[in-house]
Amino acid sequence: MQDCGRQMFFGNIISLVLKVAAIVVVIFIPMKDTSAANWIYLQRHEGTMLGSCTEYMDADSVVKANKIITYWNVWVFDEKQPRNKIKTILFKKKADMTEVPLKNTILEQYFFDVNGNEVKHELKPVVSGWKRTDEVTRALGYAQNKYTSDKPRPNHMAIPKPQWHYYGVYCDSKIYGDENAIVPWPKNKPTTIDVRIKQVWNAVGIEQRKTFLATKNPYSYNDDNDVNYTVLSCQLLIAKSKVRIIEVTDYDRDDNRITLLDGADWQDVKKGTLEEVIQSIALRNVKKTDKDDKNN
Incomplete structure (x- = not known):
């Protein structure tokens, strides 16, 4: 009986540990997909198809490797402007510093509703047809060389509002x-x-x-x-x-x-x-x- 008691006791302890471990895994898995952000104002867009919005750049996401930089931007639509239930769009961008004039390529796009839920995403690269000299130059000022790979997508819910x-x-x-x-x-x-x-x-x-x-x-x-x-x-x-x-x-x-x-x-x-x-x-x-x- 004592052996059975010990087995039941240790069995309960092991079961509890496994449950706690499972909870910890569930809690921390999403953190692999997002990172803290340092959103910096970039520019206004008044005439997009989805309405007026403000564009911010995550200054902490800019990574420079050789002549290539990658970074994350976000569009935040005005309170009176959301259309098609879209409130924010996250963009992962890449720019080749050897190109003249400087342009960028949108590598990934993620669309979120007013509650912060992802509505859709597009992972097919889109090459910009316009020069982006100012944007790329600003991104370069925040470039970090200490990272060997691109940073995960930033937290799209931590964006500053007009003050x-x-x-x-x-x-x-x-x-x-x-x-x-x-x-x-x-x-x-x-x-x-x-x-x-x-x-x-x-x-x-x-x-x-x-x-x-x-x-x-x-x-x-x-x-x-x-x-x-x-x-x-x-x-x-x-x-x-x-x-x-x-x-x-x-x-x-x-x-x-x-x-x-x-x-x-x-x-x-x-x-x-x-x-x-x-x-x-x-x-x-x-x-x-x-x-x-x-x-x-």
């Missing part, structure tokens, strides 16, 4: 800057800063903006052009003190996009202009980031 910080009043609007979209590049010796600002119009500004839009025949979801605020995607050339506005979009009070307008080419920063405001916001955030890095 609008109030900066003050300019003429007929209040000015906000998206602190998650103010990014200097290249990483080591920045020459350019991306910045997004939002102008929330007062009563006078709204009337002036509506008058302006009436002359532009804008692409609009709102026939009345009931504009409430305007968002500008911009770049600053640090040394030359020049600003260009890449794209301009207007939104109504319900955050529906009502326009998509072209921006303006490089302009010298002059005192009292909107370009000066953009420069001030960009440089202030970069100096703050540098200070935080030194303190850490």
Whole structure:
């Protein structure tokens, strides 16, 4: 009886260990397919077939081997924009640094719904027909040589949302800057800063903006052009003190996009202009980031 008791006791212990081991395996298996991410703002896309979105690059995913770099990007569609139930798309990309002009190839694509569930994926490589010099150059600034193979796909659920910080009043609007979209590049010796600002119009500004839009025949979801605020995607050339506005979009009070307008080419920063405001916001955030890095 004692032997049977010992056998039952040890049998129960072994069974318990096996169950615990199985649970541990189940818990950790998914972690092999994803990795932590360091999402950095890259650019806006206002005219995709699935709607408006913001593109981020996982700075920690960039791997350089010889003349080839691989990295992961993600598209995050605006709250009012998801179509076909798609909220985010993960892209694994490759670029050959010997190509002129620089282009990239999409190696893998993963589509996720608003709940973060994978809807579909495409694993057939797609070669870009457009030059991607800026994107590849930025990726190269984060390249890590310590990895011998590509990193697994990053966590698509840990993407920063726009963080609008109030900066003050300019003429007929209040000015906000998206602190998650103010990014200097290249990483080591920045020459350019991306910045997004939002102008929330007062009563006078709204009337002036509506008058302006009436002359532009804008692409609009709102026939009345009931504009409430305007968002500008911009770049600053640090040394030359020049600003260009890449794209301009207007939104109504319900955050529906009502326009998509072209921006303006490089302009010298002059005192009292909107370009000066953009420069001030960009440089202030970069100096703050540098200070935080030194303190850490």
